[in-house]
Amino acid sequence: MRLVLGIETSTAQALGVAVVGEEGLLAEATARGEKRHAEYLFSFIEWVLKSAEVKLEELSGIAVSIGPGSFTGIRLGVAVAKTLAQVLSLPVFGVPTLEVLALPWSAQPLPVCPLVPSRRQEVFAALYRRGELLKGPWAASPAEVAAELRSLDSVLLTGAGAGLYASVFRELLGERVVFPVPLPDSPSAQVIAFRGLELLRQGARGDLFELSPLYLRPPAISGGG
Amino acid sequence: MKNGRVLILGIETSCDETAAAVVADGREILSNVVSSQVEIHRRFGGVVPEVASRKHLEMLNPVIDLALKGAGVSLGDLDAVAVTQGPGLLGSLLVGLMVAKSLAFVLRLPLIAVHHIRAHVYANFLAHPRVNFPFVALVVSGGHTDLIYATSHSDFRLIGRTKDDAAGEAFDKVARFLGLGYPGGPAIERKARQGDPTAFPLPRLHTSGDFDTSFSGLKTAVIYRWRQAQERGEKVRVEDVAASFQATVVEILEEKAFAAVRAFKVPTLLLAGGVAANGHLRERFATRAQAEGVKLLLPPPVLCTDNAAMVAAAAYYQFLRGDFAPLTVSADAGLPLS
Ligand SMILES: [Zn+2]
Numbered sequence: 210m211r212l213v214l215g216i217e218t219s220t221a222q223a224l225g226v227a228v229v230g231e232e233g234l235l236a237e238a239t240a241r242g243e244k245r246h247a248e249y250l251f252s253f254i255e256w257v258l259k260s261a262e263v264k265l266e267e268l269s270g271i272a273v274s275i276g277p278g279s280f281t282g283i284r285l286g287v288a289v290a291k292t293l294a295q296v297l298s299l300p301v302f303g304v305p306t307l308e309v310l311a312l313p314w315s316a317q318p319l320p321v322c323p324l325v326p327s328r329r330q331e332v333f334a335a336l337y338r339r340g341e342l343l344k345g346p347w348a349a350s351p352a353e354v355a356a357e358l359r360s361l362d363s364v365l366l367t368g369a370g371a372g373l374y375a376s377v378f379r380e381l382l383g384e385r386v387v388f389p390v391p392l393p394d395s396p397s398a399q400v401i402a403f404r405g406l407e408l409l410r411q412g413a414r415g416d417l418f419e420l421s422p423l424y425l426r427p428p429a430i431s432g433g434g
Numbered sequence: 435m436k437n438g439r440v441l442i443l444g445i446e447t448s449c450d451e452t453a454a455a456v457v458a459d460g461r462e463i464l465s466n467v468v469s470s471q472v473e474i475h476r477r478f479g480g481v482v483p484e485v486a487s488r489k490h491l492e493m494l495n496p497v498i499d500l501a502l503k504g505a506g507v508s509l510g511d512l513d514a515v516a517v518t519q520g521p522g523l524l525g526s527l528l529v530g531l532m533v534a535k536s537l538a539f540v541l542r543l544p545l546i547a548v549h550h551i552r553a554h555v556y557a558n559f560l561a562h563p564r565v566n567f568p569f570v571a572l573v574v575s576g577g578h579t580d581l582i583y584a585t586s587h588s589d590f591r592l593i594g595r596t597k598d599d600a601a602g603e604a605f606d607k608v609a610r611f612l613g614l615g616y617p618g619g620p621a622i623e624r625k626a627r628q629g630d631p632t633a634f635p636l637p638r639l640h641t642s643g644d645f646d647t648s649f650s651g652l653k654t655a656v657i658y659r660w661r662q663a664q665e666r667g668e669k670v671r672v673e674d675v676a677a678s679f680q681a682t683v684v685e686i687l688e689e690k691a692f693a694a695v696r697a698f699k700v701p702t703l704l705l706a707g708g709v710a711a712n713g714h715l716r717e718r719f720a721t722r723a724q725a726e727g728v729k730l731l732l733p734p735p736v737l738c739t740d741n742a743a744m745v746a747a748a749a750y751y752q753f754l755r756g757d758f759a760p761l762t763v764s765a766d767a768g769l770p771l772s
Contacts, residue, residue: 247528251539251761265540280484281525284491288529291495292536296509417495428484 211269211409212261214254214293215402217395218246218286219278219306220325222369225398226253228261228268229406235261237399246285268299270415272405274396275303277333277346277425278325284422291417300415302405305423307335307346309396310368312404315340319363319387322354324370332370333425348425355381363387369394440513440753443501443537444746445494447530448522448550449577450474450481452493455742456505456512460750463560465504466736466743469493476616480606481576487525494533501742509541516749519547519759520769521577527765535761546749547759549769551580552590554706556748557733557741565731568700572691574715575707575740576602576617581645581690582771583698587751592771593694594645601683602709604649608656608679612672622676623712629677634659634670636682645694647686652679684715688722695728702729711735 210230217225217239224246227237238253258265273290276283287303294301310323320343325333327348334354335345347354351374358364365387366378372394378386408415439458446453450471456464471489475481502509517534520527531547538545554573559565570593571582579601581594599607602619609618614625637655656679663670695703705719710732723730737744752758 247532248762248764250532251535254539280487281528284487284525284529285532288491288494288532289536292533293540295495295499296537296540421492422488424488428482428488430478430482430485 211406212263212267213270213272213402213405213409214268215398215400215405216250216271216273216286216290217309217398217401218250219274219276219283220369220396221279221282223395224249224253225395226250226257227398227402228257228263229399229402234399235263239395239398241395246282250285250289265297268297270299270405270409271301272304272401272408273301274306274309274401275421276306276423277327277348278306280424283424287420287422291420294415294417300409300413301417301420302408302413302415303420304401304404305346306396307333308337308342309400309404311335311337312340312400313393313397314365314367319365320361321365321367322358323368324354324366324374325368326370326373332374334370346425351377352381358382358385361385365389367393436511436513440750441507441511442514442516442546442746442749442753443498443512444742444744444749445498445515445517445530445534446553446740446742446745447490447494447526448518448520449526449740450486451740452490452497453740453742454494454498454501455746456501456507457560457743457746457750460559460747463743464507465501466741467497467501467504468741469497472617479610479616481523483523483525486523487529490526490529494529498533509537512541512543514544514546514749514753515541516546516548516745518550518553518745519763520550520766522550522767524765524767527767531763531765539761544753544758545761545763546752546757547763548745548748548752549771551578551582551771553744553748555582555584555590555704557706557737557744558704558731560743560747561733561737562731565704566702568698569702569704570691570694570698570700571704571706572687573707574601574687574705574709576600576606578707579647579649579687580771581694583694583700588755590772593698594647594690597646597648598650599653601647601649601687604653604683605709607653611657611660612675614672614676619709619712622680623714625673625676626680626714629671629673629675631674631677631681633674634678636678645690647690649683649686652682680712680714684712684718687715688718691719692722692726692728702731705730705732706738708739711738
């Protein structure tokens with residue numbers, strides 16, 4: 210029986226941990242607020258494993274969202290995922306955060322544009338259809354992303370950026386944009402874990418030394434003075 | 435104590451060195467791995483926090499792997515995991531902290547949160563067979579110029595600090611002004627060897643009654659005097675400026691440190707931190723200590739700069755008194771000494 214632990218710390222919208230197995234979700238814990246990611250992550254992991262009646266040693270793999278999102282948030286999750294994989298000798302899989310937001314909409318035909326708020330009034334975005342990346346990812350202003358979507362007849366927007374910039378997209382794209390109701394704004398640890406399980410089934414290697422974050426932005430060079 | 439001795443894995447990521455080490459009984463270094471980012475930050479003329487954090491995440495797991503292999507120790511042999519909690523760059527500290535928490539969580543080991551400046555002091559416990567309390571310690575680095583009075587492993591008191599720039603920071607800034615590159619300490623020391631410290635006089639130290647230091651005025655004086663000399667068409671050698679600046683910094687540190695030794699009536703003075711690797715400083719302190727009958731202890735240069743062996747050494751004494759951190763512990767960029 211394959212068991213995968215999923216970790217989500219890549220955005221301010223959620224701290225999430227989930228364990229999934231072949232028969233489905235075993236346990237999941239989620240809370241809002243980036244500030245507490247570093248403090249509560251291990252309490253969440255402990256609770257989820259206990260609730261699922263899974264021992265650490267029984268895990269078959271680790272999956273973690275790798276961004277784009279909050280630089281610090283991404284690093285927290287990736288550092289923990291890598292180290293758990295190192296100590297437990299497990300494969301570890303990185304799942305792009307935008308993919309995590311798009312995956313729940315894979316079964317319907319509309320193209321999906323997940324949006325994660327970035328600093329400076331910008332968003333991280335990409336275009337997916339049926340779980341496949343079509344365009345992006347971009348780090349751009351909502352208006353620039355809207356321009357990328359203009360050629361589509363219809364597009365589903367999701368993620369916290371969709372809620373935040375709904376009016377901008379409505380104004381620029383009119384009837385072409387569709388918002389799910391209620392609007393799911395946080396990447397789900399469960400989705401990450403299921404993606405990890407799928408990669409495990411496909412025989413992906415999941416080498417911890419190859420796992421790296423998807424920052425999508427170079428570091429700001431302001432501290433060098 | 436799984437093997438008759440306490441084995442602690444130390445992790446250090448507070449600034450620009452990614453480091454892991456295994457130390458037995460707080461004394462014997464079984465491995466000490468440091469992956470330096472100096473080359474990466476050199477082109478920016480200083481440490482760029484976001485660049486440092488990214489590099490730590492990339493390097494820390496392989497560095498830990500090397501430290502364990504180098505020590506001939508497996509994860510199951512460890513008695514505790516120690517990590518620098520602060521002070522330092524928050525994003526960098528967090529990488530080390532989360533990795534340490536992961537290890538402690540999976541291996542069910544105590545987690546020991548270590549103060550970075552205390553850890554510097556403990557480099558002396560690695561380097562010398564006996565270090566007796568009480569002592570005064572001077573920790574000088576790019577980030578700190580701290581004078582500490584310690585009466586026991588659990589009683590460290592900060593008695594003086596810099597009011598502005600750290601000594602190492604002053605070295606960096608003056609080196610950049612003189613076009614000597616980064617990091618400034620070694621660059622200035624190299625130039626100073628061919629210089630005359632009296633050829634470019636700098637203002638003498640105004641001794642205030644406390645043990646605080648200040649270096650920003652000195653840095654400004656170097657720049658002002660240099661420009662003045664240029665305007666007057668005087669010939670000034672960079673070597674002389676470097677020598678004079680270095681001598682003045684060391685003189686300030688020396689005055690404060692030995693004043694503290696006298697005030698607190700301690701027989702021993704400890705030096706630590708990256709700037710304590712400076713050859714001129716080591717010589718001057720040794721001469722002065724001998725003249726004043728003070729026992730001077732300093733670590734070898736490799737233990738002066740940031741490393742994880744010192745973190746594991748400091749953690750050993752916390753281990754003995756059961757000073758463990760919960761897995762909810764946060765990194766603290768401005769962690770106070772006590
Ligand atoms: Zn240091």
